[in-house]
Amino acid sequence: MRVNFTVNGRQQEADDVWEGESLLYVLRERLGLPGSKNACEQGECGSCTVRLDGVPVCSCLVAAGQVEGRDVVTVEGLADFAKQRDEHGHGGACGTGGGCGSKGGVSLDAAKQWRAKPGDSQTGEGAPLSNIQQAFIDAGAVQCGFCTPGLLVQADALLEENSSPSDQDIREALSGNLCRCTGYEKILDAVRLAAARQSEAV
């Protein structure tokens, strides 16, 4: 089957998708967006978390056909997504039950303006980063980094909803994301740091 949907603001079309393929598979293997990670592919680890119409979901549990006509943001589009949100205010409180439309944090038209910009292919240096991405680097929250994309998407959604979370709020929000390297302490540090920087910037 053919699936049409928006990924990081770009209209995408995947052909010859087998009905059993997950959104994760289509992103990684058909669209060349391997940022969402395949750590368990059974909805237990959160490494493949993406925003689907603004709501964080495990993309391994979403059948590709379910995203027809919908809007997906992956870690590759997180910086642009956050930038758009900053520029257009907090429109993205999906997942809080507050009458969220199908377009998530920004309008689909606005989203279509986004383009993932390749950074320095050797290092990624110079790539624009979102607040939460920069905080993960600065706090030492990245080790092997396999859990990082899912944590970033989830943590970004948390901060969108709750700009000054308590430690327990952070733990609750990230409890579906496994990390095997860090012991989580520096991940907590990163989210606290991002929250502090966010409040300074306001």
Add this chain to the structure above:
Amino acid sequence: MAQNTRTVPAGTPTNVTQKHTKGGIGESTLRPDGTLKVTGEFAYSSDMWHEDMLWGQTLRSTVAHAEIASIDISEALAMPGVYSVLTYDDLPAEMKNYGLEIQDTPVLANGRVRHHGEPVALVAADHPETARRAAAKIKIDYRELPVVTDEASALAEGAPLIHEGRDDHHSGHVPHPNIVHRQPIIRGNVEEARKRADVIVEGEYTFGMQDQAFLGPESGLAVPSEDGGVDLYVATQWLHSDLKQIAPVLGLPEEKVRMTLSGVGGAFGGREDISMQIHACLLALATNKPVKIVYNRFESFFGHVHRHPAKLYYEHGATKDGKLTHMKCKIVLDGGAYASASPAVVGNASSLSVGPYVIEDVDIEAIALYTNNPPCGAMRGFGAVQACFAYEAQMDKLAAKLGMDPVEFRQLNAMEMGTIMPTGQVVDSPAPVAELLRRVKSRPLPPERQWETAGEGADVRALPGGLSNTTHGEGVVRGVGYAVGIKNVGFSEGFDDYSTARVRLEVINGEPVAMVHTAMAEVGQGGVTVHAQIARTELGVTQVTIHPADTQVGSAGSTSASRQTYMTGGAVKNTCEAVREAVLEIGRRKNGSYHPAWATAELLLEGGKVVTDGGEVLADIAEILEGEDAIDLELEFRHRPTVAFDLKTGQGDGHVQYTFAAHRAVVEVDTELGLVKVVELATAQDVGKALNMLSVVGQIQGGTTQGLGVAIMEEIIVDPKTAKVRNPSFTDYLIPTILDTPTIPVDVLELADPNAPYGLRGMGEAPTLSSTPAVLAAIRQATGLELNKTPIRPEALTGTL
């Protein structure tokens, strides 16, 4: 299912790291691969992609022990989209086995399977689902054999031999062919010393099978090359060790198997053995197409070895004034069906079984068994973890029996610099065991009843059971426990352990730039960060490029045994020193006549310049190198030699260096439901010299959490009747989440080891040791229960076993 329609190719690894930044050793420089990792651009092994590639799939045994009467691949081969199906009969070379030390592991089962999940056949197809379905269509006729699952069944009269007719370098001295290796250690006279004991305690401890559970699954891409060889992009801990095992079974010379490290999503010992490497190469060579294999989580539990489960039998004695008199122990490690690293695990378990304590009279025996359980091998802490769990429980028992404080009792018996180990080796660098304990003990305790929030009742998230809302604090009791451990650093027992580094210094755009090329596997530990720091420190440059790790440079040894900063860091340091000497040599030749300091002063490279130790600037590095070829050197680094332990007495200077950590655990236990919440896990560790404190603290916190996992939740459960694995998923094998993991305050000591590069002490494993027994001790203190098995399950706390 059509072919891959992806339009954006991703090919070679992007884990090349270049960073224009400051930061020498001792500074918390940020990871050079951090930006790639937070943007999703870092190419992990499962992200490899090639035009026209196929997907490989392994068919694994559904039974633990059986003869294979027949294999029928015809139906699988006939499926559209299937390119190749391979079994044992298709292996191209005379050599059909591999293994780290003993080559006893078949690439594909040869007429017999010895454990649940053993690879039997391979499929290559144009879609992963096609490959999976084809594998399911392979018909195998198993004739099941009796299973050997523990010491009793392995050593019973007439027990089936897991490896009949074995002929390896351990087989001559083991008392039974189902024992992989045995290491006794005898020192002093236990029977005499026993007479001096006022109290004697015994204990029998069971350590469950832990999984490394790295998040990035086993995966890689094999690309056939025009010369008949193969290029392999893979996540591993030791490229050159893989190469030595891969090339012979492919029937290729090593130079025709070119390996490049692709992004590694964690390892913890689980990538020290071969997993999909050979299978992907076989399929690529058979189909003449690139083949990618990615395990899903279920297969990952079968695709790598686990931590040895163990039974440990201990006896300790002490005088009434609290001095240890003697120790007797027997440690039985279950190595599973194939040897993997079992011999080395035996060596570690025996030689570290006494812990960081002074006991002159010991009688120690450690063995590893061959059984039909899943193969076990390397995992963080490697033999020392199991022993620490037991000897620390013994210390608490002794202290209780003597009516002493458990920390004071440990401090009274703590080893220090100058202590003689049970192997006769003298500890010749700082061993601050008593001080580490003092530090965790003197830290203020976290407040009690911290789940109570002002005016709002209990915040259940802070209670045992957490979000499940199982208690509001009614039956919750607190306990505090301590533990300390000792681990060896590097490869021991006479192993020729070395690492290689190539360093190139050249001027680019007027700036001196260093390139560091090693085969070190960056598995997340941060080696790439510290190598750049070392190069900046030694060469006085800002720009350092870290070349991707591959087999085009000499071996770096394994990223394991806490050795990589010591060994490859040491190699980078030494090579940089040689490069520096070469720069100074050119400088002396060119400028020596202009300033006497060139001949008389100690010269350094700093800030892109040659300076004297008095701070006088003599020249720019860029000027010196102008018109010269790049300086390009490759050197090996070795630690001081070690010797094998004597096979009868265990004596010998077998270890390079020791490393120590202590923990204090604070737990709250819901005694009604048997649920545990670890509130805090404070730790103190001596790292000799912290090259990068941010990374050091991250490693300590991560290692501590893995120890916490084994204390309260982690275990691969193997059915004792069938030897089948019951819980190969993250649904049923639980690793700590952020809700299970407490605050982990870290206290780092830096007491230099005079024998090590920069005085550093390998530090990645030590925090995993004492974390588990500290949590257990705290739960025992809270509940009054004996608890001699990991992990602690609710039924053990509620008496409903």
